[in-house]
Amino acid sequence: xxxxxxxxxxxxxxxxxxxxxxxxxxxxxxxxxxxxxxxxxxxxxxxxxxxxxxxxxxxxxxxxxxxxxxxxxxxxxxxxxxxxxxxxxxxxxxxxxxxxxxxxxxxxxxxxxxxxxxxxxxxxxxxxxxxxxxxxxxxxxxxxxxxxxxxxxxxxxxxxxxxxxxxxxxxxxxxxxxxxxxxxxxxxxxxxxxxxxxxxxxxxxxxxxxxxxxxxxxxxxxxxxxxxxxxxxxxxxxxxxxxxxxxxxxxxxxxxxxxxxxxxxxxxxxxxxxxxxxxxxxxxxxxxxxxxxxxxxxxxxxxxxxxxxxxxxxxxxxxxxxxxxxxxxxxxxxxxxxxxxxxxxxxxxxxxxxxxxxxxxxxxxxxxxxxxxxxxxxxxxxxxxxxxxxxxxxxxxxxxxxxxxxxxxxxxxxxxxxxxxxxxxxxxxxxxxxxxxxxxx
Amino acid sequence: xxxxxxxxxxxxxxxxxxxxxxxxxxxxxxxxxxxxxxxxxxxxxxxxxxxxxxxxxxxxxxxxxxxxxxxxxxxxxxxxxxxxxxxxxxxxxxxxxxxxxxxxxxxxxxxxxxxxxxxxxxxxxxxxxxxxxxxxxxxxxxxxxxxxxxxxxxxxxxxxxxxxxxxxxxxxxxxxxxxxxxxxxxxxxxxxxxxxxxxxxxxxxxxxxxxxxxxxxxxxxxxxxxxxxxxxxxxxxxxxxxxxxxxxxxxxxxxxxxxxxxxxxxxxxxxxxxxxxxxxxxxxxxxxxxxxxxxxxxxxxxxxxxxxxxxxxxxxxxxxxxxxxxxxxxxxxxxxxx
Numbered sequence: 001x002x003x004x005x006x007x008x009x010x011x012x013x014x015x016x017x018x019x020x021x022x023x024x025x026x027x028x029x030x031x032x033x034x035x036x037x038x039x040x041x042x043x044x045x046x047x048x049x050x051x052x053x054x055x056x057x058x059x060x061x062x063x064x065x066x067x068x069x070x071x072x073x074x075x076x077x078x079x080x081x082x083x084x085x086x087x088x089x090x091x092x093x094x095x096x097x098x099x100x101x102x103x104x105x106x107x108x109x110x111x112x113x114x115x116x117x118x119x120x121x122x123x124x125x126x127x128x129x130x131x132x133x134x135x136x137x138x139x140x141x142x143x144x145x146x147x148x149x150x151x152x153x154x155x156x157x158x159x160x161x162x163x164x165x166x167x168x169x170x171x172x173x174x175x176x177x178x179x180x181x182x183x184x185x186x187x188x189x190x191x192x193x194x195x196x197x198x199x200x201x202x203x204x205x206x207x208x209x210x211x212x213x214x215x216x217x218x219x220x221x222x223x224x225x226x227x228x229x230x231x232x233x234x235x236x237x238x239x240x241x242x243x244x245x246x247x248x249x250x251x252x253x254x255x256x257x258x259x260x261x262x263x264x265x266x267x268x269x270x271x272x273x274x275x276x277x278x279x280x281x282x283x284x285x286x287x288x289x290x291x292x293x294x295x296x297x298x299x300x301x302x303x304x305x306x307x308x309x310x311x312x313x314x315x316x317x318x319x320x321x322x323x324x325x326x327x328x329x330x331x332x333x334x335x336x337x338x339x340x341x342x343x344x345x346x347x348x349x350x351x352x353x354x355x356x357x358x359x360x361x362x363x364x365x366x367x368x369x370x371x372x373x374x375x376x377x378x379x380x381x382x383x384x385x386x387x388x389x390x391x392x393x394x395x396x397x398x399x400x401x402x403x404x405x406x407x408x409x410x411x412x413x414x415x416x417x418x419x420x421x422x423x424x425x426x427x428x429x430x431x432x433x434x435x436x437x438x439x440x441x
Numbered sequence: 442x443x444x445x446x447x448x449x450x451x452x453x454x455x456x457x458x459x460x461x462x463x464x465x466x467x468x469x470x471x472x473x474x475x476x477x478x479x480x481x482x483x484x485x486x487x488x489x490x491x492x493x494x495x496x497x498x499x500x501x502x503x504x505x506x507x508x509x510x511x512x513x514x515x516x517x518x519x520x521x522x523x524x525x526x527x528x529x530x531x532x533x534x535x536x537x538x539x540x541x542x543x544x545x546x547x548x549x550x551x552x553x554x555x556x557x558x559x560x561x562x563x564x565x566x567x568x569x570x571x572x573x574x575x576x577x578x579x580x581x582x583x584x585x586x587x588x589x590x591x592x593x594x595x596x597x598x599x600x601x602x603x604x605x606x607x608x609x610x611x612x613x614x615x616x617x618x619x620x621x622x623x624x625x626x627x628x629x630x631x632x633x634x635x636x637x638x639x640x641x642x643x644x645x646x647x648x649x650x651x652x653x654x655x656x657x658x659x660x661x662x663x664x665x666x667x668x669x670x671x672x673x674x675x676x677x678x679x680x681x682x683x684x685x686x687x688x689x690x691x692x693x694x695x696x697x698x699x700x701x702x703x704x705x706x707x708x709x710x711x712x713x714x715x716x717x718x719x720x721x722x723x724x725x726x727x728x729x730x731x732x733x734x735x736x737x738x739x740x741x742x743x744x745x746x747x748x749x750x751x752x753x754x755x756x757x758x759x760x761x762x763x764x765x766x767x768x769x770x771x772x773x774x775x776x777x778x779x
Contacts, residue, residue, distance in 0.1 A: 089741070093532055097533070108533070110533050110744045112533070115533065198726070199724075255635070256617035258727060259612060259617060259637060394531075394744050402742050407727070411728075416728075
């Protein structure tokens with residue numbers, strides 16, 4: 001026995017609820033154009049700002065609080081709070097569908113460059129911000145929307161004492177020399193020459209950052225924007241991935257890559273059980289800290305550039321870390337901007353973490369002293385077309401900055417996956433070129 | 442709803458009233474209604490609680506909270522997911538473009554997107570093992586056995602553990618020189634084999650973990666069904682000289698048929714949508730990628746929310762289709778043992 005009246009009523013209620021709920025789903029967009037200018041008088045600026053960060057470790061152990069306290073010495077009326085997010089990319093992306101995604105945040109990789117003005121307040125013109133490295137990465141129509149937190153140089157973190165024991169003292173100059181070095185480590189010391197960190201996966205992404213160092217080319221990243229077959233003969237990515245493939249193929253990596261453990265790998269390296277790992281310069285201080293904690297010699301931790309030389313010199317491309325931006329919906333833009341400027345220039349964060357400051361005039365950190373002493377050529381890798389490259393990368397579902405395709409490369413190298421290296425590179429090239437054509441059109 | 446003879450005049454008098462009130466008259470009991478009716482026209486003024494509009498909406502008031510939750514957290518997200526599946530949305534951008542059925546066409550024209558379903562085969566095979574093992578233990582433990590409850594607890598326990606924790610525990614279990622290797626070592630077997638190292642071995646290991654985890658659930662379902670069988674049936678069977686196997690074959694199996702068919706549906710839909718265990722243990726590397734992991738990666742690594750939504754809709758449709766076929770093949774008829 002149906003009742004039309006109540007059915008209609010409940011239908012209306014449901015519809016109303018649905019509408020009310022879907023209305024919340026909209027979000028996004030908002031006022032644009034107003035520059036988040038730095039405050040003129042530090043004593044005047046006030047308000048509460050929330051900083052989103054992926055460094056949950058620093059948020060929890062109070063390190064960031066200490067930075068906030070330092071900041072308050074100059075800007076007494078600004079209250080800074082931190083929100084540490086473990087799955088930063090995934091979570092912030094979803095939060096950006098609303099208006100509340102902190103006041104200061106790192107620009108997630110998922111945001112398309114053309115959407116920057118819809119989400120972030122401009123920080124100034126390209127000219128005004130030219131004192132910072134990598135400012136071209138976030139430049140849209142002459143305005144810059146983000147300032148790099150810092151830059152990193154990539155290379156192999158290695159155990160100097162172990163390599164010395166194996167009889168290798170000079171940095172290898174070619175991929176072949178590097179492999180010979182790893183072999184010597186294996187034969188003479190019995191240690192695992194190279195550790196892939198396959199299970200945790202993200203350390204595999206670090207290999208991509210060598211794009212630029214291989215050919216000593218500041219435009220290396222921009223050159224990928226198009227159907228250029230990045231893994232073709234002589235391509236930088238081919239050299240990079242080819243080296244990783246050869247290391248695994250020749251049995252110079254750990255026995256069972258599927259159960260590796262990042263935290264454990266740090267002490268293994270410090271202890272001389274592992275010869276080398278491909279990582280950013282940020283990792284050196286972490287390795288040294290572990291060595292110190294376990295009573296080993298922090299001086300044993302060394303850092304060598306990617307084994308390729310140009311005109312007799314090593315190159316190290318500095319690549320940008322996350323870019324800090326100010327939420328376009330923030331009520332305290334001057335305070336937020338003050339934090340970004342202070343954190344980049346005056347906090348001493350870059351030096352403490354052993355990474356390269358985003359300020360061009362700042363000196364190189366102590367962790368890269370050996371690079372400086374050995375006349376390694378540093379240059380900022382241009383990020384002007386990074387957004388276009390990312391679009392192609394997503395469309396091709398390759399993931400230059402994701403672990404998946406390198407895990408497949410390693411599986412191919414150790415025979416767990418069928419197919420040859422040539423076929424693998426050919427299929428990557430094909431996918432890249434096809435995607436570049438569809439994205440470009 | 443049968444009307445007795447003494448309500449016959451009442452029924453005639455009611456013809457002018459709405460069908461709803463008639464329904465209430467039916468359910469409310471005829472005697473009292475008759476009395477009220479005799480009060481004459483005054484009945485209209487002293488409207489009882491049963492006729493008040495408040496009473497009509499009362500059930501809806503009770504339903505409001507669960508309905509609101511159901512709509513908010515199930516139907517609205519599903520509706521938006523379906524609408525996303527027709528767009529090229531990247532998951533962040535305020536603008537999205539309608540692309541019609543493009544995403545669906547892509548799913549069915551790109552073989553690599555459907556190939557991951559082969560991985561589900563491992564889990565499907567594992568769930569057969571799982572159902573058999575669970576049934577075996579449920580039957581055994583339904584008989585009077587020493588330490589019965591203790592064994593029940595042991596079998597059900599893995600299901601209570603958080604899936605993430607299980608993933609981590611088994612990661613140590615399978616690692617080189619880990620628990621599995623050391624246990625094998627005690628028995629003199631030196632297995633120098635990376636358990637998660639190649640696709641076949643990795644998928645079998647992961648499916649094994651899944652069996653370990655979900656056997657308890659099947660077991661409890663079967664045990665509940667078996668225990669609802671009246672004890673006389675066993676006694677009668679025993680008097681007739683039926684052995685344990687015959688009891689199982691002719692009493693237990695037919696009575697728990699609906700539960701077995703439910704387990705089959707759960708097993709199939711479960712193996713198509715495996716996620717937690719492979720995602721935590723291998724992240725989908727080394728040929729262990731399942732359809733759901735692939736969907737997650739499309740949405741959150743490659744920012745193809747539209748395509749990923751379409752993939753999720755396709756998975757939903759496949760599971761509905763399989764359930765429908767299964768119901769047609771094995772109709773859910775009433776169990777009658779007598």
